[in-house]
Amino acid sequence: MDALQPISVAGIRGAGHRYPVVVGSGLTQQFGEHVRQFLSGKTCAIVTDSNVARVFAGRVRRSLTSAGFKPTLITIPAGEKSKTLKQAGAICEQMITAGLDRRSFVVGLGGGVIGDISGFVAAIYHRGIPHVQIPTTLLAMVDSSIGGKNGVNTDHGKNLLGTIHHPILVMDDINVLKTLPGREFNQGFAEVIKHAIIADARMFDMLQTWKASETHALQSLVRRNVELKFKIVGKDERDQTGERALLNFGHTVGHAIERAGDYRKFLHGEALSLGIVAACAISTKRAGLPPRQRDAIVSLLQRFELPTCLSKNFPRNKIISAVKFDKKFERGKIRFVVTPGIGSAYLSHEVTMGDIREAVAAL
Secondary structure (H helix, E strand, C coil): CCCCCCEEECCECCCCECCCEEEECCHHHHHHHHHHCCCCCCEEEEEEEHHHHHHHHHHHHHHHHHCCCEEEEEEECCCHHHCEHHHHHHHHHHHHHCCCCCCCEEEEEECHHHHHHHHHHHHHHHHCCCEEEEECCHHHHHHHCCCCECCEEECCEEEEECCECCCCEEEEEHHHHHHCCHHHHHHHHHHHHHHHHHHCHHHHHHHCCCCCCCHHHHHHHHHHHHHHHHHHHHHCCCCCCCCHHHHHCCHHHHHHHHHHCCCCCCCHHHHHHHHHHHHHHHHHHHCCCCHHHHHHHHHHHHHCCCCCCCCCCCCHHHHHHHHCCCCCCECCECCEEEEEECCEEEEECCCCHHHHHHHHHHC
């Protein structure tokens, strides 16, 4: 185990929810001990996917068993295609068969898809049982595991069914990131760069030369992003004022690209990268983003080997069709997150479908 001491980041201050995010190395082996500090129930479900299960499910199950818990392992096919209401129902049926009750809890062991569907299951099972997360991707550590949002997809779009159900504990074991393929690791930087664009110009500058050569550097980066997201979510936990919507910078077009590619062509972070490029084009037109800053954002995405343009034959018409189901739209009116300059963002009502079509066409 790494000699670095774990860091515990507090939860959402002022929003009625406080839970620790423990960031460190070798934490999966200690998982059961940490959970025992928060939960007294005996039974739990470990929800994971077919890729993660092979590598981490055994050690997490052993750790829980050693701490006196009785875990049931539930494995679903890897990928966004599993994030459906039907799959969530199947998980619940397995939990019922295993005898889990209202004092049980759910462990989400995996990336963003697993965090979303396990959180959704925890929110609806017996009208809500505790949820614990062990994110296994950089993207999940810095973004999707924080803030309580969960959900499943429908034929019309991404995350159209879901709840806000905060976890009681998040365990970010930096060591698990060493097992990720380069493409999977790099997609997490789309969310990191997004955070820098909307709220942290200093981090944007730091990323120009940042290298993940040391565990300490990665641990510090994860912690910084967790703190930043907690700060934003704490101002608008229920997504009512528009403050939390800033975290969706790049996601309007990004989610639409994911759907247009049938959730197979691009990973979420890759689609987000393309969505950020489109959002920057719109921001230059509607919010006064300086072209040199737009170019700097594109260059930084490219530094982490993220896509910044689409192939000529990609079905752009499908992107435009999918954009209309964006959750930020209200009563048919477009609400679009723009940035006037690196380090800030706001929710605009002035963006038109014509602006979006133009930005997508330019990708």
